[in-house]
Amino acid sequence: MLLTKIVLLGRENVGKSSLFNSLIGSNVAIVSEFPGFTRDRNYGVVNFSEKIFIFIDTGSLLKSKSDLDKLVRFQTVSAITESNIIFFVVDANEGITSKDILINRKIKKYKKKTYLIVNKIDLCRRSRKVSLKEIFCRLGYKSVFFVSSMHKIGIKKIFRNLISSDFSLKSSSSVNRKVKEIKTKKVIKLSVVGRKNVGKSTLVNFLLKKKQIIECDFPGSTRDSIETQFTYKNKQYSLIDNAGIEKIMRKDMLERSILNRSLCSIKKSNIVILLIESSGVLNKDLYIINILKQSKCSIIIAINKWDKITSKEKPIVKKFFLKRLSFISFSKIHFISSLYGYGIDKLFKSLNDIYDCIIDSKIKTSSVTKIMKETERKYFFNVFKRRNIKMKYAHLGKKNPITVIIHGKNLSLLGNNYKKLLEKVYTKKLGSFLKPIYVKFKDEK
Secondary structure, three states: OOOEEEEEEOOOOOOHHHHHHHHHOOOOOOOOOOOOOOOOOEEEEEEEOOEEEEEEEOOOOOOOOOHHHHHHHHHHHHHHHHOOEEEEEEEOOOOOOHHHHHHHHHHHHOOOEEEEEEEOHHHOOHHHHHHHHHHHHHHOOOOEEEOEOOOOEOHHHHHHHHHHOOOOOOOHHHHHHHHHHHHHOOEEEEEEEOOOOOOHHHHHHHHHOOOOOOOOOOOOOOOOOEEEEEEEOOEEEEEEEOOOOOOOOOOOHHHHHHHHHHHHHHHHOOEEEEEEEOOOOOHHHHHHHHHHHHOOOEEEEEEEOHHHOOOOOHHHHHHHHHHHOOOOOOOOEEEOEOOOOEOHHHHHHHHHHHHHHHHOOOOOHHHHHHHHHHHHHHHHHHHHHHHOOEEEEEEEEEEOOEEEEEEEEOHHHOOHHHHHHHHHHHHHHHHOOOOOEEEEEEEOO
16 A cells, blocks of 8 residues: 555544644635535645655544435545544543444444544643543543544644554655655646536546545535545646535525635636536626636636536527626636536546637737737827827737736726726637737836
8 A cells, every 4th residue: 555544534523624634734624613514525635854754634424324424424434434543532621421432333344553642631620631542432432532623732742652663665766756746747637616416526536436525416515625636648637626606694604614715716617617507607607607707717617417408408598598698708618527427537528628618828919919909099199199009019928827927008097898808809819719919008107
């Protein structure tokens, strides 16, 4: 086994996600006081003293009558099966509860090397800290660590023990070589967004060829932004499955945190796949399109659940979507079924074309300036004369998103409408449907 996989188990609200973030040194998992917030498997890779560790954050292991909880438990059991080590997380402040005893019994059935992690020691009184060892030794573990994930107390001690333990780890050179190979490969970063229950997780699971993300009819089953890497037709991709994006109430801090995670993943991505259900375009979809346009990212639209439309209705429905979404002229529309894989090959062909355009866009300064001068003569001549505005030259700035920087005099006097008109002209003449081109004005003193 090349890499050491460590799964984090424990009852709700013992700080598993907080500990997961402390171990990997990044705020990947959302930390919430809401019980049972984590549902999907969340992976994090750590390189500590030239040893590679993969940590897996999980949901509940306990049985429940709820269908959604059963799916969460399936994800947790799958994480245990693929892991080498178990981190059993308990709360130092609350002591051993009946749920901890139940989970402990279940863990011992798997017969895997287990570390007992006593979290939240920073919240304990000094008098209680003395008796903590005696209390938690009753669970029957030799390896017990007292930590505070909030203040990162005891985290390095865990890593040192993992390295010095007798547990067999492969030589770091072979592992590091493997990791370097993955890093040097060209990885296309994708982000899947859409409103709740449009089939984002189904698409991700189809591409990963395993049920890593929970799929169900219950809206909003995905709460966090889950990033995974996979290979499709010999090309390496990094894919982020995001929670459903919707308008949120000002006071709802948890929903705002989820939305912020989705927005961060959009910014990190080369291309965003927007999923829309084949039943029609809702106001919620238009709200997401507006967010994506503001973020200035490359968008590709996928109309999902195409298998639900009959062969007679397909031409009519296709015509409706092409007309309804014609205002996003730069984005190509695909009709797919994430459940059966229909249209996925064509979707990825367009994704690769967009990526090649972003990376290999060789737009000459002369051609950009020429288009600028032509647009000036056609639309802006009288306005420029009255306000003493002068556009001197233009050149290419950023590549993702592709941005044209126009230098000149008194350009700040131009309104947003002029900028939008220039963007339309540039996108039409240089960008085609593959990518939007944005304009930035720069006044010269």
